[in-house]
Amino acid sequence: MKSPVVTGPFGLGKALAGREQAALLRRRTATDGSTGASLVVDGRDYLNFSANDYLGLADHxxxxxxxxxxxxxxxxxxxxxxxxxxxxxxxxxxxxxxxxxxxxxxxxxxxxxxxxxxxxxxxxxxxxxxxxxxxxxxxxxxxxxxxxxxxxxxxxxxxxxxxxxxxxxxxxxxxxxxxxxxxxxxxxxxxxxxxxxxxxxxxxxxxxxxxxxxxxxxxxxxxxxxxxxxxxxxxxxxxxxxxxxxxxxxxxxxxxxxxxxxxxxxxxxxxxxxxxxxxxxxxxxxxxxGADEARARLARLIVRFRQGAAALGWPLGASYTPIQPLLVGESVAALQLAQRLRDSGVWVSAIRPPTVSVGTARLRITLSAAHREQDVDSLLEALGPCPSTDQRGGAHAA
Incomplete structure (x- = not known):
């Protein structure tokens, strides 16, 4: 069905165009199934590091x-x-x-x-x-x-x-x-x-x-x-x-x-x-x-990720919870890194302004007790060594 011509006082198209030009336009992705550890999109399986299903209970x-x-x-x-x-x-x-x-x-x-x-x-x-x-x-x-x-x-x-x-x-x-x-x-x-x-x-x-x-x-x-x-x-x-x-x-x-x-x-x-x-x-x-063991397993996975990411030179925040922000800097760089991970079968969403401050775009990596150690290792392998500041187009952040 053809959409009606949108006119009037609200400037919707202009606002959307401005967001897109700044690499801030948001789009939805329809998934075909998701748990704390995996995600299916368009028939492809991904390791899912973007869910808030921290204990893997959504499919219990x-x-x-x-x-x-x-x-x-x-x-x-x-x-x-x-x-x-x-x-x-x-x-x-x-x-x-x-x-x-x-x-x-x-x-x-x-x-x-x-x-x-x-x-x-x-x-x-x-x-x-x-x-x-x-x-x-x-x-x-x-x-x-x-x-x-x-x-x-x-x-x-x-x-x-x-x-x-x-x-x-x-x-x-x-x-x-x-x-x-x-x-x-x-x-x-x-x-x-x-x-x-x-x-x-x-x-x-x-x-x-x-x-x-x-x-x-x-x-x-x-x-x-x-x-x-x-x-x-x-x-x-x-x-x-x-x-x-x-x-x-x-x-x-x-x-x-x-x-x-x-x-x-x-x-x-x-x-x-x-x-x-x-x-x-x-x-x-x-x-x-009664999930103390799941919480302990999650804590071990968090340590494994942080140690691995630090060894690769990636800047991390002061977080010891399942939320591990990998700070990139500019929105374009965050989107490019998210796409590179996606091409490797790892799903991590890029978070950009206005959700976070300008210049602090990031990958918001979230861990779940449903993940395995080899899942975290696959994420680290997909990330690879952190490129230099100049290459990434953003500054390192503590």
Missing amino acids: PAIKAAFKAGIERYGTGSGASPLVTGYSRAHQQLEETLADWLGVEAVLLFNCGFSANQAVLKALLGKEHLLWQDKLNHASLQEMGSQLPCKMKRFGHNDMAALERLLEPNRGLIVSEGVFSMDGDQAPWAELATLAAQSGNWLMIDDAHGLGVLGPQGRGTLAAQGVDPSSVHIQMGTFGKALGVAGAFVGGSRELVDYLVNFARHYVYSTHMPAAQACAVSKSIALVR
Whole structure:
């Protein structure tokens, strides 16, 4: 079908052309199957180093069986928003399981992490408040913060001295990630908790990439760093990464959850996640809690990759999590390297501005417990020795 001629006030074609000229245009790739270790595109098998399936659970037979059983009992959808008829016993049981696992009083389920983050900020922060955010926080947090009537103050990445200088007593909310999604490093949560307590402000963690991977029983970044969960007022996590399903949650005090049930518009006015999905997530949590060996295997693979990449001269970030950013510099160079790996049967996505800062385009390599040692070795062989700075067209970064 021929597309209509697009005219009007929005300049869509010009915006797209500008992105393409700058090597920043995004296109989707339809896959024919994906697990934590492999990917099929156009009939070809690739080693997959771009998924967030950190424990390899997305294809786990027990989780799939729980999903199927949930469909048989509850159907394929929830049928309504949670305050109408969309809140089932399966949702309630998942919330209780999460609260017990993470050491919080209560939990509220959301369809995705983006809406969970935005719901919290929008529901809590008015013009009389302040919002402090790490400069590398996720786009969902940064975007909502820029749209709220409160004043947002961004501090340098993991710079606690800078945050302390910006803080004012009893004025609002400090937000940071547990594991940063593009750099893979962690925020210093003991220091953040101390600053929040001293200043009388609330503290929120986005632990989308730490949950399931870090800490005893996979309880996340706070547990890994020995931080009491009661010192962090709001926890957000997702089910679509290490847990291998989809959806998200917000946890904290019972009062917080009751408040969000009444005032979080993203929750009140959205059709709830299917009950069958909640069944699958509950099964996933049971598996994650007992997955210490998978986490240990993943840790060994991370060390193997880092040692191998360092020996080849590639610049790495200060990350000891499954997210291993290989910094390239310019967008064109990142795309070319990604294509070279793809030609070798290894799938790694190039991450470019505006997702990351200009001049810090990278390959975001992600490891999974589903990978084997020989998979990591194949990735390193495909990468080969790092070319010189001049050849790559970008600067090395620490």
